[in-house]
Amino acid sequence: MRRDVFQAIADPTRREIIHLVSRQSLTQNAVADHFDISRPAVSKHIKILTECGLIVIKQQGRERYCEVQLKQLNEVSDWIEQYREFWTSKLDALGKFLEEEKRTPIKKNKHR
Template structure:
């Protein structure tokens, strides 16, 4: 099964793992210690992230360190970025509406 970056970020635990690894490389055990799910579940998430190209491993002695591959997150960023203007317009419109309501309430006080 071919996996892509969107499968990697579809799960909240994997998004949290990505955030952790974006701050520093961690061993598999160090990643697992950050979550209240089983070690095998974390290993499964890490395997999916590796299959998606989001992480790679570096062997240092007996420990495997998980390393983030940020360039492979670019497709997701580009896809989300295309909707930025749409959401900015919606948020600006909502802010204007709230300001209008606030002005009406201030006039009636």
């Protein structure tokens, strides 16, 4: 099954793995030591991250090191950007409306 980067970042454990490995290359066992879940569960998360292209595994001697490849996150950034532009324009319009409301004198209704 081909996974995408959105599936990878949907899980908090995978986001934490990305964060850990972004600071330094770690063995799979070193990554697993940071979590209170089984090593097979961590391996499954690493496999998903690898399938999504966010982590690469490099063999060094007997050890397998996880290294981060953050280029794939550009897809998420691009997707989010379209909504940032939408909300920025909406919030700017709200700001202008509120400023105009401040400047407009309040009309009092006189009831007799």
